[in-house]
Amino acid sequence: MSCSITLKNVSYSNGSNLLFENINLSVGHEEKVAIIGSNGVGKSSLLRIIAGLEESYSGELYLFHNLIKNKKDYRNFRFEVGYLPQDISSFFLSATVIEDVMFSLRTTGTKKEEAYQKALEMLEELEISHLKDRIIYELSGGEQKIVALAGILITKPKILLLDEPTNALDESSEKRIINILNSIKKSMIIISHHKSFIEQLTPTIYKLENKKLEKN
Numbered sequence: 001m002s003c004s005i006t007l008k009n010v011s012y013s014n015g016s017n018l019l020f021e022n023i024n025l026s027v028g029h030e031e032k033v034a035i036i037g038s039n040g041v042g043k044s045s046l047l048r049i050i051a052g053l054e055e056s057y058s059g060e061l062y063l064f065h066n067l068i069k070n071k072k073d074y075r076n077f078r079f080e081v082g083y084l085p086q087d088i089s090s091f092f093l094s095a096t097v098i099e100d101v102m103f104s105l106r107t108t109g110t111k112k113e114e115a116y117q118k119a120l121e122m123l124e125e126l127e128i129s130h131l132k133d134r135i136i137y138e139l140s141g142g143e144q145k146i147v148a149l150a151g152i153l154i155t156k157p158k159i160l161l162l163d164e165p166t167n168a169l170d171e172s173s174e175k176r177i178i179n180i181l182n183s184i185k186k187s188m189i190i191i192s193h194h195k196s197f198i199e200q201l202t203p204t205i206y207k208l209e210n211k212k213l214e215k216n
């Protein structure tokens with residue numbers, strides 16, 4: 001199988017607290033994998049490792065079969081991985097929705113006019129065109145989640161890492177996210193407490209429990 005993400009014997013401690021030990025996981029090309037587990041077991045920490053934000057783990061992380069030893073190695077893949085953190089309060093770098101979604105694309109070297117057009121298309125695709133000129137921090141939590149997703153999807157990463165993508169969303173917004181995630185062909189790891197949400201995305205569900213990651 002062609003793997004986008006591989007973890008080999010990954011262990012991680014938060015201070016003196018061992019969160020997980022010898023975790024192995026393979027996420028294939030365009031495969032969707034969900035991770036569930038109780039509060040505080042380390043799901044977000046595991047996703048942060050895969051997102052290149054934690055270095056103090058042991059074991060091996062591979063992206064597209066390349067061993068990632070440090071942040072410098074990770075830099076080669078920074079446009080291939082889109083990470084949506086659980087807490088998006090410091091996610092946005094621009095004031096308005098359109099500016100922020102454009103900004104994401106500008107970081108990849110896209111010219112302003114093209115970035116503007118593509119950002120408009122992305123807002124339309126996610127059905128949030130009406131929010132275009134709104135100040136992001138005046139939006140609801142759910143609206144902010146969809147704007148954050150727009151900023152990630154516009155750069156067309158090959159891997160999506162989504163930490164609780166629907167935790168602030170109402171039923172209709174959650175449905176919209178399900179449709180969007182089902183329509184895009186990317187390798188994904190999705191963390192969620194909502195089993196009904198996860199089951200509409202993928203049959204491949206892992207549970208983090210007792211420091212181990214097991215197929216659910």
Ligand SMILES: Nc1ncnc2c1ncn2[C@@H]1O[C@H](COP(=O)(O)OP(=O)(O)OP(=O)(O)O)[C@@H](O)[C@H]1O
Binds near residue numbers: 014019038040042
């Ligand atoms: N910045 C931090 N400093 C200290 N401890 C932290 C920090 N972030 C997380 N922790 C601790 O690490 C443990 C794992 O947290 P993590 O967020 O990875 O769990 P989780 O499974 O994602 O939980 P939840 O389902 O509640 O989001 C928890 O005990 C948490 O209190």
